Amino acid sequence: MLIYRFLTGEDDVSFCHKVTKALSEGWALHGSPSYAFDAATQKMKCGQAVTRMAKDQPYDPDKKLVDF
Template identity: 45%
Template sequence: MDKRLNYRLITGKDDAGFCERVSSLIDEGYRLYGSPSVRYNGKDVIVAQAVVLPEKRHEKVSP
């Protein structure tokens, strides 16, 4: 993916791979958004975590 999205929802089985994916996005500048959602599907614990890029601040130019 060439363009970084401002918002992403990461989902998956609650394991080291999921944590690595979220950690990698944090290293790229994303920030956690809200609390994770956790659900049990009868076999595995499935988690979802939203991440966002910080807002781009526009400097005001004085006239």
């Protein structure tokens, strides 16, 4: 089963660490990153989709994606 996550955060080093951590856990980049201005906070926000193959098992929406 292919699982999907969308990581988001402010455009700072912590976002880069979040993506790097996901990659180190076996997630792969999916598509291009997104970048947008948040008018409420006056800061830039980043987003990056990641995917990972999980062992064959039924999908459980109550289960955390990192636990697949």
